[in-house]
Amino acid sequence: MPTVPILMPQLGESIAEATIIRIDITEGGSVAADQEVIEVETQKATMGVTTLCSGVVREITAKEGETYPVGTTLGLLEVTDEEVAKTGVETLESAAEKRVAAAAAPEQEEKNLHFAVDDETYEEQQPVVEPSVRGxxxxxxxxxxxxxxxxxxxxxxxxxxxxxxxxxxxxxxxxxxxxxxxxxxxxxxxxxxxSSHASPMRLAVADAMRRSWTRPLATVGRPVRLDRTLDHRGKQDPKPGLTLYVLRAFAIALAEDPASAGFLIGEKIVHPRAFDIGVAVQVEDGVVVPVLRNVDTMTLAQLTDEYAAMVDRARRRRLTENDTKGGIATVTNFGTFGLTSGTPIPLPNETLILGLAAGVTRPTWSKQVEAFVPITEADLVVTFDHRVVDGGGAGMLLARISELLQTPENL
Structure with a gap:
């Protein structure tokens, strides 16, 4: 019977390999077309490997816990000729016949059209570059x-x-x-x-931070009063998280000044075409950043529902590539860990990341009552690519976000 491989698929543009988490088939068992047979873990999420056609499992070559590159054969299916004709899948036998035919074809001599010398002598004729500083x-x-x-x-x-x-x-x-x-x-x-083995998630975070740090990054911060925001939140059902108030204010401020979220390419600053902003979500072995779309046009109620669904998928490792790409900036609420200050690092493809610290109640002098009154404040910090944004521009951005948070009913 014809044999069809179960291959490690291309699970995303930037994903070159994946780790086998669970194998849901056994040798000798039957499978249907498009059936999810193997669960794999990439740097960003868990995904399923499906079959191209129905058949019987002849062999399973993959092992749980092992990592395989895209295109690796994970198992073999025995299929019928009718199934091959119906689905058009390529069998191992037909692929082998193609290789034999290609090997038997007359070999075409490749010509070097770029240089008027033979390939063998070109390298020898290259000028020798002398070092400018000897020794x-x-x-x-x-x-x-x-x-x-x-x-x-x-x-x-x-x-x-x-x-x-x-x-x-x-x-x-x-x-x-x-x-x-x-x-x-x-x-x-x-x-x-x-020592311990670094998970794919941890390695993905490490790689992103290495690439981010190739740019000149700077951080500025300022305190923001949260009393009115907290009062407004207490009257909502369901209650939006503080992160969403900050996210909404951030999106409005960026929509007013899109250049702040632009990125430098050569001699051009490319401005965002949509205000899609990511939110950092802590998961078991790292951080993922699902992206909420068109935040500047959404209401707090819409954001609350969308955010809850996105966080649930993130923590179950069910985010798709589309859920995590295309963001222009990120919001991270490190105050949930009780931290009162921090220096968040933006993703390599983003110019900005806005951080919210933990709220702290402080006594503040009130001229109206001529006494100290308690207020709740938290530090807002923004880390930015200094090639695109200056400290003054980042400070004005934080001031505008702080101003918007004083009228939460308008967010």
């Missing part, structure tokens, strides 16, 4: 891992290490350069230390 492999006085030799780079690639991963290694090479020997000595030193 110094790195600038004098530089310390640490600012320069990485090709040999060191190759060893890091073998180990799957990034530059940030070797920041703790003390270099003994020229001008403090970290050598392969330094790296090996460091790895031997920490070999017996306790």
């Amino acid at each position: 110094l492999p790195v600038p004098a006085g530089v310390k640490g891992a600012h320069y990485i030799s090709p040999r060191m780079r190759a060893r890091m690639d073998e180990l799957g290490l990034r530059e940030a991963d070797i920041s703790a290694v003390v270099g003994t090479g020229a001008a403090g350069r970290v050598t392969v020997e330094d790296l090996e000595k460091f790895l031997d030193y920490i070999e017996t230390w306790p």
Whole structure:
């Protein structure tokens, strides 16, 4: 009977691999077309692998807990000729026949159309580039891992290490350069230390933060009074979270000044075409950022329902790629952990992230009653790409958000 593979599908534009969480089929069992047979975990969510056609499971090659790249064969199905004709799926047998036919075809000689020399001699004719500073492999006085030799780079690639991963290694090479020997000595030193495996979610967060930190980021903050917002919230049913009041005020302020959320490409600042804003959600082993669409046009009641559904999907790891892409900025309420200050980091594709700290009750002098009265304040902080936004612009953005929060009935 013809054989059809169960392949690891392309689960998103930026997803190259996934980890097997659960296998829901057994060898010898029957499956239907489009049946979810394997559950996998990507960097952002859990998803299902489905079958292309109906058949009988001949072999399962995947193992739970293992990670496989896109295109890997996870199992094999035995199918009927009628099913192949009906669905048009490619079988292993037909794919093998195509490879044999391609191998038997006369080989076409590729011509190098870009250079008037043979491929074999082109490399030899290239001019030799002389170093501009002789005798110094790195600038004098530089310390640490600012320069990485090709040999060191190759060893890091073998180990799957990034530059940030070797920041703790003390270099003994020229001008403090970290050598392969330094790296090996460091790895031997920490070999017996306790360690744990980083989850796909943790690795995704780490990768995003590495890329974010390639930009000049700055943070400013100011206190905002929450008494009127809390009073308004207490009268609502259901009650919107403070995060949603801040989210709504943030969207209105950005809609008034779209350039604040623009991003720099070459010599252009590209402005947002929609005010889709993400909300950071803490999950078991990291943070995910589902995106709420057109926040500037939604009411608080609409945001409350949409946000509740999105958080539920996030915590069940059921977010799709569309749920997490396309945001222009993020709101994070780190005050839920009792934190009164913080420096949130924006995602690599965003210029801004707005953080809300925990509310604190403080005595404040009132001229009206000529006495100290209690007020509730929280710090609002915004971290921004300093290439696009200056401190003054970020301060005015926070002032406008604070102003909007004083009239919560208009949000």
